[in-house]
Amino acid sequence: MHAAKSGDAKWKSGHTWSLVYHLSEDHTEHLIDVYRLFFAENALSPTAFPSLKKFESDVVRIMARLVGGGERAAGTMTSGGTESILLGVKTHRDWFRSRHPKARRCKLIVPATAHPAFFKAAAYFDMEPVTIQTGPDFRLDSAEVAKAIDKNTAMLVGSAPSYPYGIVDPIRELGAIAQRHDIGLHVDACLGGAFLPFMRKLGHPIPEFDFSVPGVSSMSVDLHKYGFSCKGTSVVLYRDSALRRHQFFVKPDWLGGAYASAAMLGTRSGGGIASAWAALMMLGENGYMDLVRRTLSYRDRLWKGIRAIDGLELVGEPDMSVFCFRSTKHDIFSIGAKLEKRGWRIDRQNNPPAIHMIVTPNHRLAVSAFLRDLKNIVATEPLSKGKAPAAVGLYGVTSSQTSGANPVESLYRGLESNYE
Numbered sequence: 001m002h003a004a005k006s007g008d009a010k011w012k013s014g015h016t017w018s019l020v021y022h023l024s025e026d027h028t029e030h031l032i033d034v035y036r037l038f039f040a041e042n043a044l045s046p047t048a049f050p051s052l053k054k055f056e057s058d059v060v061r062i063m064a065r066l067v068g069g070g071e072r073a074a075g076t077m078t079s080g081g082t083e084s085i086l087l088g089v090k091t092h093r094d095w096f097r098s099r100h101p102k103a104r105r106c107k108l109i110v111p112a113t114a115h116p117a118f119f120k121a122a123a124y125f126d127m128e129p130v131t132i133q134t135g136p137d138f139r140l141d142s143a144e145v146a147k148a149i150d151k152n153t154a155m156l157v158g159s160a161p162s163y164p165y166g167i168v169d170p171i172r173e174l175g176a177i178a179q180r181h182d183i184g185l186h187v188d189a190c191l192g193g194a195f196l197p198f199m200r201k202l203g204h205p206i207p208e209f210d211f212s213v214p215g216v217s218s219m220s221v222d223l224h225k226y227g228f229s230c231k232g233t234s235v236v237l238y239r240d241s242a243l244r245r246h247q248f249f250v251k252p253d254w255l256g257g258a259y260a261s262a263a264m265l266g267t268r269s270g271g272g273i274a275s276a277w278a279a280l281m282m283l284g285e286n287g288y289m290d291l292v293r294r295t296l297s298y299r300d301r302l303w304k305g306i307r308a309i310d311g312l313e314l315v316g317e318p319d320m321s322v323f324c325f326r327s328t329k330h331d332i333f334s335i336g337a338k339l340e341k342r343g344w345r346i347d348r349q350n351n352p353p354a355i356h357m358i359v360t361p362n363h364r365l366a367v368s369a370f371l372r373d374l375k376n377i378v379a380t381e382p383l384s385k386g387k388a389p390a391a392v393g394l395y396g397v398t399s400s401q402t403s404g405a406n407p408v409e410s411l412y413r414g415l416e417s418n419y420e
C-alpha cells in the first residue's frame with residue numbers, strides 16, 4: 001500500500017491546491033489518536049454511545065454559534081458537504097410540501113456557481129433546479145433570482161463563498177427575497193463557515209453571510225475543510241429546530257424495532273465525530289484565528305505575485321482564500337499543463353478559462369516556488385492563445401473524459417472507467 005501511494009497527489013509539500021486541508025504532522029497525529037479511540041464506535045445509536053451524542057451536540061452548537069445561530073438553532077453532523085447540502089434541500093422540500101400539499105414538483109433556485117451537490121439533490125429528490133447565471137462581474141444578481149420565483153419555488157440557494165470564484169453571494173438580498181415569499185434560503189458555507197467568522201474577528205471586512213441575516217433558514221459548514229478535522233465531517237444547521245424536524249426519518253412499525261434516524265446515513269463513524277470535536281477543542285478560537293491570519297498572508301503573496309506577471313489577473317474580487325486566475329495574453333491551460341510538468345497539481349475551470357486555487361496554512365511551503373515557476377513559464381515558454389476546450393474535468397474525471405460529441409455519455413463512461 002505504501003508503494004501504491006507513490007503515484008498520488010503530493011499534498012504534504014503544498015503542491016496540491018484542493019482536496020486536502022493539512023495543518024501539521026502534530027495536528028494529524030492527534031486526530032488519528034482520537035479517531036483510534038472511537039474507531040469502532042457507531043453514532044447510529046446515541047444511547048449506546050453517549051460520548052458521541054455529547055460530541056455531536058457540542059460540535060453542532062459550537063458551529064451554529066460561530067455562524068450566528070441563536071437559541072433555537074439546531075442541526076446534525078453529516079459525512080461531508082454533499083450530505084449537508086442534500087439534507088438541507090430535502091428538508092426544505094418536505095417543509096414546502098407540508099404547507100402546500102397540492103403543489104406540483106417543487107423548485108429550488110440555484111446560482112450557476114453553487115456546488116453541483118444542489119443539482120444532485122434536485123435529481124435525488126425529484127425537484128426542479130432553476131439556474132441563475134452570474135453577471136459580468138461574476139456576482140449573482142439577486143433581481144434575477146427574484147424574477148425566477150413562482151408558486152412552486154420551495155427555496156433559494158446562496159454560497160459563502162462559491163467554489164468557482166470564491167465570491168460570497170448577496171445573502172442579505174437573498175434573505176429579504178426569501179422572507180418576502182415565505183420560502184427557505186440555504187447558505188452553503190462549506191468553504192467559508194469555519195473561515196469567514198475568524199476573518200471578521202481579525203478585522204477584515206467580510207460580506208454578511210450567516211444566520212445573523214434574516215431569511216437564512218439553513219446552512220452547510222464543513223469541518224473537514226477549514227475546520228481541519230478528518231475527512232467525513234460536516235454540519236447541516238437550521239435557524240430553528242422546527243425546520244430540522246423535516247430532515248428526520250422515522251419508521252415506528254419496523255419489524256426490527258421502532259427506527260429513528262436524524263441524517264442520511266445509518267451507521268456513522270464515531271471516529272469522525274470525535275475528531276471533529278477534538279479539532280475544535282485543540283485549536284480553539286485563537287488557533288483558528290491564527291490559521292486564518294497565516295492563510296491570508298500566503299493568499300496575499302500569491303495575489304501580489306500573480307498580478308505582477310504579464311497578462312495574469314484574478315477572476316472577479318474573491319472574498320477569502322479561494323480564487324481563480326486567468327490570462328489575457330496566453331492560453332491559461334497550457335500554463336497549467338506546464339505547471340503540472342513541474343510537479344504542481346492544477347485545477348482548471350471554464351467560463352472564463354482559469355486555474356483554481358484553495359490556499360491553506362500548509363501552502364507556506366509552496367508560495368515562493370509556485371510563483372517562481374509561474375513567472376518562469378510565462379516569461380520563457382511558448383504559450384500561444386488557443387481555443388479553450390468547451391469543458392474541463394474536475395475531481396472525478398479527466399479532461400479527455402469531458403470531450404466528445406456527447407459529453408453526458410463521456411462523463412458516464414469516465415466514471416465507469418474509474419472502476420475498471
Ligand SMILES: Cc1ncc(COP(=O)(O)O)c(C=O)c1O
Nearest residue numbers: 080081082115162163188190191
Ligand atoms: C462550496 C462547496 N460546497 C460544497 C462542497 C461539497 O463538499 P464535499 O466534497 O465535502 O461533499 C464543496 C466541495 O468542494 C464546496 O467547495
